[in-house]
Amino acid sequence: MMKLISKNRPYFNRRDLFAILKFGQRGNIKRFEKRFAEFVNAKYALSFPYARSAIWALLKIWEGAGSNYGSRTSIVKSDFTNKNEVIVSAYTCTVVAHAVIKAGFRPRFVDIELDSYNPKTEEILSVISDKTKAIIPVHTFGNVMDLDKIVNNLPRKDILIIEDSALCPKPIYKNTGYPNMVSIYSLGHTKHFSTVEGGMVATDNEEIYKKLLEFRNKNFRKADLFLHFKNFLHFFIRYFIFGKTGYYFLDALKNLKMLEKFYDERSMNEISLPKDFNVLFSEWQARLGLNQLGKASEILEKRRKIAEFYYNELKDFHSDVISQPIGERRSDRPTTSLRGSEAQPLSQKGLDEATEAILQKRREVEIASRHAPLCSARGRNDEIKFLDSFNSLWSHYPVRIIGRDAKLIREKMKQKGIEAGVTFDYSLPELPVFREYRDREFPNSKKAASEMINLPNYLSLSDKDTAHIIKSLKDILKSI
Numbered sequence: 001m002m003k004l005i006s007k008n009r010p011y012f013n014r015r016d017l018f019a020i021l022k023f024g025q026r027g028n029i030k031r032f033e034k035r036f037a038e039f040v041n042a043k044y045a046l047s048f049p050y051a052r053s054a055i056w057a058l059l060k061i062w063e064g065a066g067s068n069y070g071s072r073t074s075i076v077k078s079d080f081t082n083k084n085e086v087i088v089s090a091y092t093c094t095v096v097a098h099a100v101i102k103a104g105f106r107p108r109f110v111d112i113e114l115d116s117y118n119p120k121t122e123e124i125l126s127v128i129s130d131k132t133k134a135i136i137p138v139h140t141f142g143n144v145m146d147l148d149k150i151v152n153n154l155p156r157k158d159i160l161i162i163e164d165s166a167l168c169p170k171p172i173y174k175n176t177g178y179p180n181m182v183s184i185y186s187l188g189h190t191k192h193f194s195t196v197e198g199g200m201v202a203t204d205n206e207e208i209y210k211k212l213l214e215f216r217n218k219n220f221r222k223a224d225l226f227l228h229f230k231n232f233l234h235f236f237i238r239y240f241i242f243g244k245t246g247y248y249f250l251d252a253l254k255n256l257k258m259l260e261k262f263y264d265e266r267s268m269n270e271i272s273l274p275k276d277f278n279v280l281f282s283e284w285q286a287r288l289g290l291n292q293l294g295k296a297s298e299i300l301e302k303r304r305k306i307a308e309f310y311y312n313e314l315k316d317f318h319s320d321v322i323s324q325p326i327g328e329r330r331s332d333r334p335t336t337s338l339r340g341s342e343a344q345p346l347s348q349k350g351l352d353e354a355t356e357a358i359l360q361k362r363r364e365v366e367i368a369s370r371h372a373p374l375c376s377a378r379g380r381n382d383e384i385k386f387l388d389s390f391n392s393l394w395s396h397y398p399v400r401i402i403g404r405d406a407k408l409i410r411e412k413m414k415q416k417g418i419e420a421g422v423t424f425d426y427s428l429p430e431l432p433v434f435r436e437y438r439d440r441e442f443p444n445s446k447k448a449a450s451e452m453i454n455l456p457n458y459l460s461l462s463d464k465d466t467a468h469i470i471k472s473l474k475d476i477l478k479s480i
């Protein structure tokens with residue numbers, strides 16, 4: 001039987017199913033927003049159909065459209081022609097830049113750090129000009145970016161900071177002082193917590209919250225039946241047939257382009273927002289969201305454990321083969337190069353032994369860490385300290401493959417029944433649709449886009465799955 005370990009998988013269980021089927025229940029949207037605000041430690045939260053819709057709406061109110069908007073159609077169709085800018089990472093989800101342009105702004109791209117994959121703080125500060133209206137710093141792959149450094153060095157206080165926490169749903173870092181600050185979250189089906197699709201804005205700024213609420217209620221409409229059906233279908237597909245065999249067939253259908261009507265693929269060829277980008281979040285999504293938040297610590301802890309396992313398994317690879325998420329290898333670590341005599345494929349018997357060896361080592365590490373004294377986030381031992389250096393929430397486990405073809409490795413992993421994804425296989429300024437906004441080179445972003453492999457990291461992965469993933473990656477690296 002063909003099987004495929006998917007690159008992402010939301011954690012939907014029977015309680016989620018029952019929650020969404022409680023059709024009569026009302027008032028959950030407000031309840032979910034309140035609960036979400038508490039969860040991220042903010043005063044206010046407001047739901048949206050997507051995180052990108054939240055970015056779009058925030059920029060609209062920041063530009064002043066919020067104060068005198070008229071009918072829904074005029075605001076949605078209006079096309080600003082001003083040249084005001086929003087600073088955006090060159091290596092982030094393409095829909096962020098789409099929302100910026102659709103709101104009537106020019107994206108001003110900045111390059112990234114190659115360890116955290118977050119935009120470079122100095123570069124953000126250096127491109128701020130009179131035209132800058134907003135900055136969208138992002139915690140890429142869950143790696144927390146230090147926003148204090150931006151906030152404390154802003155030349156003006158009228159710049160809106162939209163902290164993009166789509167991949168980092170509970171930042172450990174919390175900015176305290178800067179008033180014009182909001183955070184956006186995504187609740188899409190690939191995220192830590194999912195309401196199938198969805199977004200959230202959280203802020204402590206009452207004025208921004210009230211303006212945004214007013215803007216949303218005037219300009220967003222209720223979901224129609226087709227949309228409910230589409231989102232329900234997504235839920236049921238993930239709930240019922242998202243096992244490894246079901247996913248294999250789903251993937252095959254997707255490759256045959258038979259599911260396009262139901263997938264809102266990110267468009268690479270045109271600047272666009274989804275048709276339903278201005279539809280209100282629905283009651284059943286809120287019920288699902290409330291349930292999902294109840295599982296937050298379980299979800300986050302499992303992702304951290306998997307990341308720790310991957311890190312420990314891969315840490316002996318030489319830095320000219322692989323770059324782990326935590327930064328370039330430290331020179332004081334012993335390194336093992338896989339080149340030369342070690343680069344031999346294992347025998348079939350060897351493969352099984354190798355999997356068992358990985359599982360055994362993992363059991364030992366887990367027992368050891370259970371007996372280790374509990375301490376703060378930073379460090380039970382050297383490995384963990386290193387792992388936590390960005391306080392990551394591990395939306396993905398990013399590995400860069402140096403000097404080899406990352407795409408080929410992803411293909412080979414698929415042959416072994418593993419969908420090793422690549423969340424952003426592009427550097428935004430290189431995409432034809434954003435060419436006009438490219439004012440220089442973005443070498444790190446380009447490098448990350450071409451070398452990246454994201455290993456699966458989600459709650460329902462078993463120890464056997466992760467051992468298989470690691471062993472397959474190691475085997476492939478040895479064989480090519």
Ligand SMILES: Cc1ncc(COP(=O)(O)O)c(C=O)c1O
Binds near residue numbers: 138166167185186199
């Ligand atoms: C970093 C980042 N920001 C924003 C978004 C947009 O989220 P949504 O799909 O909810 O609009 C994504 C989507 O994956 C993302 O990865």
